[in-house]
Amino acid sequence: xxxxxxxxxxxxxxxxxxxxxxxxxxxxxxxxxxxxxxxxxxxxxxxxxxxxxxxxxxxxxxxxxxxxxxxxxxxxxxxxxxxxxxxxxxxxxxxxxxxxxxxxxxxxxxxxxxxxxxxxxxxxxxxxxxxxxxxxxxxxxxxxxxxxxxxxxxxxxxxxxxxxxxxxxxxxxxxxxxxxxxxxxxxxxxxxxxxxxxxxxxxxxxxxxxxxxxxxxxxxxxxxxxxxxxxxxx
Amino acid sequence: xxxxxxxxxxxxxxxxxxxxxxxxxxxxxxxxxxxxxxxxxxxxxxxxxxxxxxxxxxxxxxxxxxxxxxxxxxxxxxxxxxxxxxxxxxxxxxxxxxxxxxxxxxxxxxxxxxxxxxxxxxxxxxxxxxxxxxxxxxxxxxxxxxxxxxxxxxxxxxxxxxxxxxxxxxxxxxxxxxxxxxxxxxxxxxxxxxxxxxxxxxxxxxxxxxxxxxxxxxxxxxxxxxxxxxxxxxxxxxxxxxxxxxxxxxxxxxxxxxxxxxxxxxxxxxxxxxxxxxxxxxxxxxxxxxxxx
Numbered sequence: 001x002x003x004x005x006x007x008x009x010x011x012x013x014x015x016x017x018x019x020x021x022x023x024x025x026x027x028x029x030x031x032x033x034x035x036x037x038x039x040x041x042x043x044x045x046x047x048x049x050x051x052x053x054x055x056x057x058x059x060x061x062x063x064x065x066x067x068x069x070x071x072x073x074x075x076x077x078x079x080x081x082x083x084x085x086x087x088x089x090x091x092x093x094x095x096x097x098x099x100x101x102x103x104x105x106x107x108x109x110x111x112x113x114x115x116x117x118x119x120x121x122x123x124x125x126x127x128x129x130x131x132x133x134x135x136x137x138x139x140x141x142x143x144x145x146x147x148x149x150x151x152x153x154x155x156x157x158x159x160x161x162x163x164x165x166x167x168x169x170x171x172x173x174x175x176x177x178x179x180x181x182x183x184x185x186x187x188x189x190x191x192x193x194x195x196x197x198x199x200x201x202x203x204x205x206x207x208x209x210x211x212x213x214x215x216x217x218x219x220x221x222x223x224x225x226x227x228x229x230x231x232x233x234x
Numbered sequence: 235x236x237x238x239x240x241x242x243x244x245x246x247x248x249x250x251x252x253x254x255x256x257x258x259x260x261x262x263x264x265x266x267x268x269x270x271x272x273x274x275x276x277x278x279x280x281x282x283x284x285x286x287x288x289x290x291x292x293x294x295x296x297x298x299x300x301x302x303x304x305x306x307x308x309x310x311x312x313x314x315x316x317x318x319x320x321x322x323x324x325x326x327x328x329x330x331x332x333x334x335x336x337x338x339x340x341x342x343x344x345x346x347x348x349x350x351x352x353x354x355x356x357x358x359x360x361x362x363x364x365x366x367x368x369x370x371x372x373x374x375x376x377x378x379x380x381x382x383x384x385x386x387x388x389x390x391x392x393x394x395x396x397x398x399x400x401x402x403x404x405x406x407x408x409x410x411x412x413x414x415x416x417x418x419x420x421x422x423x424x425x426x427x428x429x430x431x432x433x434x435x436x437x438x439x440x441x442x443x444x445x446x447x448x449x450x451x452x453x454x455x456x457x458x459x460x461x462x463x464x465x466x467x468x469x470x471x472x473x474x475x476x477x478x479x480x481x482x483x484x485x486x487x488x489x490x491x492x493x494x495x496x497x498x499x500x501x502x503x504x505x506x507x508x509x510x511x512x513x514x515x516x517x518x519x520x521x522x523x524x525x526x527x
Contacts, residue, residue, distance in 0.1 A: 050414060074417035086412040088405060099405050102398070103417035151417070 001026040007056035016042040018210040029187040031197040034207035040190040048080040075103040079153035085144040089133030100150030117146040138169030155186040194231035246376035248484020249383030253438040254461030255476035257431030263407040263471035264427045271335035273458015279305045279436030280443045294357035301436040309432025343451035351450045354443035469520025
């Protein structure tokens, strides 16, 4: 579904990604874990076209999307839930969701998407006329996810969806990610909460200062001693 | 009756400020920059109308349409050449560039048209109406100016709320990066904003010079600064704010000229601005910016 080949990204003099390669197969939940500054967000931003790499390739269903501008990638079936949620604070919940369907023009398809999103996030329906900026952090995260799903993507990139949320919301967000996956959408998940991420992922890659240092089945990684020590706090 | 006449003149002048202020406020809202060359696009627009009417004898409406088309193109061109390469530069660099573009337009006009004022023929031939047995005269120019302003405001608010490009404009003004993730072409949206603002500047130029017919290469600069003030006054970034700011500024200016002193009128206008900003730094309709951490 998604293939990343030898991706190198520089920020000025600093090399944020030092040539990483990985693959996401259709229907999988892939976790990208690692400490702050390991390059997780950079990876997602490069995949969705917000950053351009120095070298390397991003292939979406076999199509090279490395040089395609970010705004054209959504309609190719990929959605990105950015770090820090980035909801449109001055717009209502309903308007935010409409923005998510910006690339779509078929009215009945948009209505379908609304129905599905409201089914997964009943709270968004209750608050549809409220300004997004007045929602709680957890609700904003739900809105950001709902907004991404409005484009009916085949693959969703999620950047730290549990960041800064209360434990109750963290559980709820992970449940929702699971259900998005169950509905057939491929998920590439970036998380600092490695325990939770590995619990729902099929496979995982561990990033350290711009390199992939470890990869494998999520269940194996969960029992790996070095992972336990570095990321699971055991 | 004197007061009513002043009030209507104030509304008319304020309507012109409001139309110009829209250009400032929309560009600020979407590109987060102050386009100080906007005032000079008004001057270019007015010269274009003048040339069409006096050189080719084209009717006023045709001249205005030609001027709108040319100014729209000019606005997009300025954005592409001068501002787009600076998308990631500091605000100060963009600001200085805008001032540079402003001087460039003024000096180009100076080169082409010379520094002598030309006498602009009003685009509105209607004499207007006279009420209360001839005591209250309202000029056709004033009426048309006010109505044009209202139509533009309502049209623009409808456009922003109900069309796809309008939706894109709102998204980009809220968060550029998130807008890209929605599939919105941010560069095209910014370009469209400049196009609309500059097209409106052409209309403002024709209306302004119909009321104040002396046209020079510097005609746009003072109304430009006042309209910018109006945009800040009403709350920069807000379309209804531009309307309210523009109208209030026009009324205050005319009343100050009539009842206090015509020399002091501009000083009074800016004093009011300072007071408003001291009380409400975001302007009358400006959004309170809440930083959520």
